[in-house]
Amino acid sequence: MSQDMLMLLIEGLGETFYMVAISSLVSALLGIPLGVILVITGKGGIKESQVFNQTLGAIVNAARSTPFIILMVAIIPFTRIIVGTSIGTNAAIVPLSIAAIPFVGRVVESALKEVDAGLIEAAQSMGATPRQIIMKVLIPEAMPSIILGMTLTVISLIGYSAMAGAIGGGGLGDLAIRYGYQRFRADVMLATVVILIAMVQIVQSSGDYFAHKLNKR
Amino acid sequence: MITLSNLQKVYQGESGAVNALDNVSLEIEQGEIFGIIGKSGAGKSTLIRCINLLERPTAGSVVVDGQDMLALSEAELRDARKSMGMIFQHFNLLSSRTVLENVCFPLEIAGINQAERERKVLPLLELVGLADKRDVYPAQLSGGQKQRVGIARALASQPKVLLCDEATSALDPQTTESILALLKDINKKLGLTIVLITHEMHVIKAICDKVAVIEGGHLVETGKVYDVFTNPQSTTAQDFIKAVVNNKVPDSLVEALSAAPIAGGNLVLRLSFFGETTNEPFIAGLIRRFAIDVNIISGNIDHLQDIPYGTLLIELSGTDEAIQNALNYLKVQDLKTEVIGYVARHAHAAN
Numbered sequence: 001m002s003q004d005m006l007m008l009l010i011e012g013l014g015e016t017f018y019m020v021a022i023s024s025l026v027s028a029l030l031g032i033p034l035g036v037i038l039v040i041t042g043k044g045g046i047k048e049s050q051v052f053n054q055t056l057g058a059i060v061n062a063a064r065s066t067p068f069i070i071l072m073v074a075i076i077p078f079t080r081i082i083v084g085t086s087i088g089t090n091a092a093i094v095p096l097s098i099a100a101i102p103f104v105g106r107v108v109e110s111a112l113k114e115v116d117a118g119l120i121e122a123a124q125s126m127g128a129t130p131r132q133i134i135m136k137v138l139i140p141e142a143m144p145s146i147i148l149g150m151t152l153t154v155i156s157l158i159g160y161s162a163m164a165g166a167i168g169g170g171g172l173g174d175l176a177i178r179y180g181y182q183r184f185r186a187d188v189m190l191a192t193v194v195i196l197i198a199m200v201q202i203v204q205s206s207g208d209y210f211a212h213k214l215n216k217r
Numbered sequence: 218m219i220t221l222s223n224l225q226k227v228y229q230g231e232s233g234a235v236n237a238l239d240n241v242s243l244e245i246e247q248g249e250i251f252g253i254i255g256k257s258g259a260g261k262s263t264l265i266r267c268i269n270l271l272e273r274p275t276a277g278s279v280v281v282d283g284q285d286m287l288a289l290s291e292a293e294l295r296d297a298r299k300s301m302g303m304i305f306q307h308f309n310l311l312s313s314r315t316v317l318e319n320v321c322f323p324l325e326i327a328g329i330n331q332a333e334r335e336r337k338v339l340p341l342l343e344l345v346g347l348a349d350k351r352d353v354y355p356a357q358l359s360g361g362q363k364q365r366v367g368i369a370r371a372l373a374s375q376p377k378v379l380l381c382d383e384a385t386s387a388l389d390p391q392t393t394e395s396i397l398a399l400l401k402d403i404n405k406k407l408g409l410t411i412v413l414i415t416h417e418m419h420v421i422k423a424i425c426d427k428v429a430v431i432e433g434g435h436l437v438e439t440g441k442v443y444d445v446f447t448n449p450q451s452t453t454a455q456d457f458i459k460a461v462v463n464n465k466v467p468d469s470l471v472e473a474l475s476a477a478p479i480a481g482g483n484l485v486l487r488l489s490f491f492g493e494t495t496n497e498p499f500i501a502g503l504i505r506r507f508a509i510d511v512n513i514i515s516g517n518i519d520h521l522q523d524i525p526y527g528t529l530l531i532e533l534s535g536t537d538e539a540i541q542n543a544l545n546y547l548k549v550q551d552l553k554t555e556v557i558g559y560v561a562r563h564a565h566a567a568n
Contacts, residue, residue, distance in 0.1 A: 116307075116309070118305060118307055118309040119309050119311060121271060121305075121309065122303070122305060122309035123322075123326070124271060124298070125269055125271060125298060125301070125302075125303040125380075126298065126299065126303075126322065126323040126326050126374065127294075127295035127296060127297075127298035127299040127323075127326060127327070128295070128326045129295065129326075132326055136322070136325070136326070137311065140311070140313045140314075141311060141312060141313055143313065214313070216312050216313055216354040216355075216356055217312045217356050
């Protein structure tokens with residue numbers, strides 16, 4: 001493999017890493033509160049509100065059922081407002097984040113629902129505010145599950161980021177399609193696939209490690 | 218300390234409204250251990266949760282320490298709850314926190330700084346006997362130890378009232394004993410008012426001063442434990458007492474019993490004696506005074522709230538006249554004499 005190809009691979013790796021890292025961060029920052037809201041407004045939640053919960057749930061479901069490649073194109077005007085352009089790596093981060101937020105929301109929702117209702121009751125009996133219940137009971141108790149859910153999200157984002165090439169986002173997936181597939185460069189194809197497999201392995205192993213470390217049950 | 222008046226709690230179930238509590242009124246005094254006993258589904262869980270408003274009654278009033286709980290705003294209610302500790306059947310400890318951090322939790326909620334929290338909490342860990350477990354996670358503790366953490370946690374905010382929701386129901390008998398002893402100890406040392414709910418009469422018998430019996434959302438009987446034990450009025454109370462006090466007439470004897478006197482037959486009596494009379498040698502007195510034989514069929518003597526209490530099932534044999542005289546003698550003694558029936562002599566194989 002030539003020096004140029006190696007440079008392309010490194011560049012692609014950097015772009016993938018950048019897209020996945022930023023969109024993971026954004027989806028965690030917005031998806032975790034979304035999951036919390038879904039739980040506390042749900043049936044038997046500490047701020048129960050069925051109408052609000054069902055409306056929010058419907059929006060989440062709609063966002064999750066839109067195929068990513070369509071979502072990416074459909075929200076181009078929104079992407080332009082946020083990052084000022086509709087093509088390139090930064091432009092790809094917007095649809096990646098939008099797709100991941102409802103996913104994280106649902107993952108966090110199911111993690112929080114596993115927290116024993118008795119713990120919430122105990123905190124209430126001590127005079128805890130809803131905010132204290134969320135920050136000191138729900139999230140810490142669900143942390144191992146939340147970490148595993150985030151691991152799942154990061155891995156999904158690595159997969160989605162391959163489609164970012166459609167709007168000029170670059171990354172390893174784009175490299176594999178343009179060089180490995182369209183120019184019959186089997187070596188490039190193999191190299192990108194090996195790097196992607198390694199990335200997923202590292203993410204999964206770190207996720208498992210931290211989830212296990214935090215799990216005191 | 219706690220006054221519940223005409224509490225009503227209606228749940229809207231799928232098959233219509235369910236009356237979990239119906240016109241329940243209770244008065245719990247400062248410093249006493251008050252037990253509420255009922256079968257599962259009787260409404261006792263709802264009742265104890267109405268005290269700190271984890272459940273809001275549909276109607277009625279809840280006054281704790283002079284404060285009308287139902288009139289409080291959310292913030293005021295949270296403050297009021299800080300003066301009431303609660304422990305649970307399944308302990309409800311935070312698995313992500315160590316023993317020390319769990320016990321500190323109510324103080325953390327109250328906004329007390331860490332140094333102050335530890336200063337307050339370490340003596341409590343000492344009190345419940347878990348000082349050496351402070352940095353251990355709940356998963357590494359036994360059930361009894363977990364409940365001790367629960368008790369220490371409930372005491373951390375120096376409450377005036379401790380609510381115990383089936384606190385020993387998930388524990389084995391020995392551990393139950395030790396937890397009950399701890400509760401009694403706390404009640405004495407700290408003068409804490411304790412309200413506990415249970416479905417086990419021996420819990421009531423072991424530590425309570427007063428008891429309320431609840432069935433189908435109604436209070437069927439309330440009184441001092443001693444009075445309810447020695448003279449239960451409701452069938453529910455009688456059923457519960459049977460579980461801990463065995464004064465049943467043996468089946469073999471029941472078959473031979475006749476309600477009407479049998480000429481030349483034996484008389485079967487149940488004697489219940491309380492307090493001082495327990496020390497009277499009245500069986501010896503019977504035999505000495507009258508020409509009769511006394512056969513003890515079954516009996517037990519126990520202590521309730523440190524007052525001796527017992528029942529004896531005895532069979533008297535002798536001439537009809539001697540038996541009648543003995544019965545008259547017993548009736549003027551300071552004990553409760555119940556005629557169970559008569560058996561023909563030798564019909565019941567007297568052991």
